[in-house]
C-alpha cells in the first residue's frame with residue numbers, strides 16, 4: 001500500500017464506518033478505513049438489540065446523552081433517505097413490582113432532563129390493552145413512543161458503501177498490529193501490509209484500549225460485557241407491539257423483549273463481564289436465564305420456535321461515559337467506550353470526531369454533499385422484492401425465491417454479490433440479504449445459497 | 459390486485475405426499491389439478507436422498523429416481539406440476555397468493571391439499587450453546603450440499619442423532635470423503651434396525667455414544683469441536699470441523715398457521731380427521747406436514763387416501 005493517507009480510521013464498525021463516511025464529505029482528503037476482519041460491522045455492531053434509542057434514560061449532561069439524542073435524529077433522517085428499515089414501534093418500560101413502579105416517575109423526570117418530553121405513565125389496564133399477551137402481574141408502565149427498531153447490518157453497510165463510493169479505501173482483513181511515527185506520520189503495521197497516514201482515528205471498539213496504549217495512553221480499559229440474545233420465529237411477532245424494556249434498578253438493566261425489523265422477536269440481552277474479547281459464544285446458563293425471564297414477560301413467546309441465538313460484546317470501561325479524546329500533538333483521536341448506544345449515536349459521534357480533527361489542525365478543505373445511497377430493503381414494514389410485481393416483471397429473478405423462510409430472491413443475492421462492498425463469507429451475505437437467516441437455518445436453501453456465493457467468487 | 463385464477467384442486471408441495479395425491483386425483487378425473495412447489499425441481503426431500511431404499515424390494519430405487527418417477531406419474535395422469543412457485547399466504551378460505559418468476563398470482567380452488575413436508579430442527583432451535591462457527595449442518599442441507607452441488611464439507615464430522623436419518627447423514631459424510639468421528643445420542647440405544655446400527659459400528663468403524671448430549675460447539679470461524687456430556691456427568695471434546703444435527707423433525711406448518719388452520723399441539727403438525735381434513739372445510743393435509751416423519755412410501759400411500767377424501771368433497775352424493 002503506497003502513498004500517505006490524510007486520515008486512517010481503524011475499525012469498520014458502525015462508528016468507524018460513520019466517521020469514514022463523514023470524512024468522505026471532504027473531497028480533498030484521502031481516507032483509509034482499516035478493518036481487522038473480513039467485513040464491515042463484524043464486531044459489536046452486528047450483534048446488538050437494534051434499537052434506535054431516544055436517549056431518554058441516559059445520564060443527563062453526559063456526552064453520551066447528547067450524542068445519542070443528536071444521533072437518533074440524524075440516523076432517523078439518514079435511514080429514510082437510504083432505505084434502512086426503521087419502525088417507530090415505541091417502548092414500554094414495564095414495572096413488575098412496587099419498587100419498579102416507584103421508579104417510573106423518576107425515569108419520566110430523567111427523560112425531561114434529557115430533553116425528551118413525550119413519555120407517559122400507563123396504568124395496568126392501559127398497559128394490557130396495548131400488550132394483551134403480556135404475562136400476568138404487571139403493575140404499570142412508562143410509555144416512550146419515540147423508541148424505534150432499526151436494521152443494524154444495513155446501517156453500517158450503508159455508511160461504508162457511501163464512504164467507498166466517495167473514494168474512501170476500505171482495507172479488510174487488515175488488523176493493525178503496531179503503530180509507530182516517522183517524520184510526523186503514523187505508520188500502521190497491519191496484517192495486510194504497511195499503511196501511512198497523517199491523522200489517526202481509533203474506532204477499534206473492544207480493542208480501542210490496546211491501540212490507545214500503543215500510542216502511549218492509559219485512559220481507559222475495555223471490559224467486554226457479553227449480551228446473549230434469543231431470536232424467535234416470525235409467528236411470535238404478533239405477540240408484541242412495542243419494545244418491552246425492563247425498568248433499570250440497582251441490579252442492572254435487565255432483559256428486554258423487542259420486535260425486529262425482520263419480523264422476529266428478540267429476547268435478551270444478558271450482561272456478563274468477561275476477560276476474553278472473543279467470547280461471543282452463548283452458554284446454557286445464559287439461555288436458561290433468558291428463557292426464565294421471557295416466560296414471565298411474554299409467556300406465549302416460549303412456545304414459538306427459536307430461529308437463532310447470538311451474543312455481542314459491549315465495550316464497557318471504568319468510566320460512565322463515552323471516552324472521545326483528541327490528542328492534537330499526536331494527530332490522533334480516540335473513540336472509546338462506545339458501549340450500548342453506539343448504533344444510535346454513530347452519526348453524531350462521526351460529526352464530533354470530525355470536529356475534533358479539524359479543531360486539532362486537520363486541513364479538511366472544501367466540503368460537498370454526498371450522493372445518497374439506496375440500500376436493499378431487508379425490513380418487513382416496507383415492500384420486499386418478492387412483493388413488487390413491477391420489479392419481477394422487469395427482472396424475473398426477483399420472483400425466484402431461494403431462501404424460503406426469509407423469502408429472499410435470487411435477484412437480491414445476485415445484487416449483494418455484485419455490490420460495492422461484496423460479502424466475503426456466507427455470513428456477510430446473510431447480513432446483506434437475510435438469506436439463511438430464517439427458521440430452517442439452511443435446511444432447505446443452505447446449499448443453494450452457498451452455490452450462488454461460490455459461483456460469484458472471483 | 460391481480461386476477462384470480464380458478465382450478466379444481468390446488469396441491470401445495472410436490473414431495474411424495476403432494477405428487478401421490480395429485481396423481482390419483484388427476485387420474486380420477488378431478489378436473490384441473492395443479493401442484494405447486496417452491497423448489498426448482500419437483501420431488502421433495504427424496505431429490506437429495508442419493509441413497510437407495512425408496513423403491514420396492516423388487517424395484518429398488520434411489521431417492522432422486524423415486525422423485526422423478528413420482529413426478530412423471532403425476533404429469534402422465536394429467537396433473538399440472540409447477541415448480542419455482544411459492545404459496546405465500548391466504549386471500550380467502552380456499553384462495554392462495556403465490557409468487558414465481560412470472561410474478562404474483564392468486565389462485566382459488568374447490569379443494570386445497572397442503573403437503574408442505576417437514577424439516578429438521580437446526581442447532582439454534584435446539585438451543586445448543588457455543589460459538590456460531592461454520593461447519594454446522596442439518597441432514598437436509600448436508601445431503602443437498604454433497605449430492606446436488608458436490609460441495610466440500612470438511613474432513614471430520616460428528617453426527618448428532620442415531621435414527622434412520624442420522625445413518626443416512628453418516629453415509630453422506632462418508633460419500634463426501636470425510637470421516638464420521640462419532641454418532642452421539644442422548645437415547646439409551648439407536649433407533650434404527652439392528653443390522654444398520656451394527657454395520658455402522660463394526661464395518662464402518664463409527665463409534666456410537668449413547669446417553670450422551672451435545673453441550674457446546676467450539677471454534678472461532680470454523681468449528682473445532684463439540685463438547686459432549688455423558689450420563690455420569692463426564693464431559694469430553696470431540697474434535698471435528700463439521701457437525702450434523704439430524705432428526706428432531708418439525709412439520710412445515712407455516713402456510714397453514716398463517717391461514718389459522720388448527721395444529722395438533724402434540725406434534726405441531728396439522729390437526730386432521732381420519733380422512734385428512736383440516737379444521738378448514740375444503741382444506742386437506744397429507745404427508746410429513748401432518749406427522750413428521752414417515753418413510754416416503756408410507757407418505758405416498760397416504761396421498762392415495764387423501765385423494766379419495768378430496769374426491770368425495772368435490773362430488774358429494
Ligand SMILES: Cc1cc2nc3c(=O)[nH]c(=O)nc-3n(C[C@H](O)[C@H](O)[C@H](O)COP(=O)(O)OP(=O)(O)OC[C@H]3O[C@@H](n4cnc5c(N)ncnc54)[C@H](O)[C@@H]3O)c2cc1C
Nearest residue numbers: 011013014015036043044045048049051176205227342344
Ligand atoms: C448486546 C448488545 C446490545 C446493544 N444494543 C444496542 C441498541 O439497541 N442500540 C444501540 O444504539 N446500541 C446498542 N449496542 C451498542 C452498539 O452495538 C455499539 O455501541 C456499537 O456497535 C459500537 O460500534 P463500534 O464501531 O465502536 O464497535 P465495533 O462494531 O466492535 O467495531 C470495532 C471494529 O474495530 C475492529 N478492530 C478492532 N481492533 C482492530 C485492529 N487492531 N485493527 C483493525 N481493526 C480493528 C473490529 O474488528 C471491529 O470491526 C448494543 C451492544 C451490545 C453488545
Ligand SMILES: Cc1cc2nc3c(=O)[nH]c(=O)nc-3n(C[C@H](O)[C@H](O)[C@H](O)COP(=O)(O)OP(=O)(O)OC[C@H]3O[C@@H](n4cnc5c(N)ncnc54)[C@H](O)[C@@H]3O)c2cc1C
Nearest residue numbers: 471473474475495496502503545574575745746752753754
Ligand atoms: C433429511 C431426510 C432424509 C430422509 N431420508 C429418507 C429415506 O432415506 N427413506 C425414506 O423413505 N424417507 C426418508 N425421509 C422421509 C421422506 O423424505 C419423507 O417422508 C417424504 O419426503 C415426505 O414427503 P412430503 O411430501 O410430506 O414432504 P417433502 O418431501 O418435504 O415435500 C414437501 C414439498 O413442499 C414444498 N413446499 C413447502 N412449502 C411450500 C410452499 N409454501 N409453496 C410451495 N411449495 C412448498 C417443498 O419445497 C417440498 O418440495 C427423509 C426425510 C428427511 C428430511
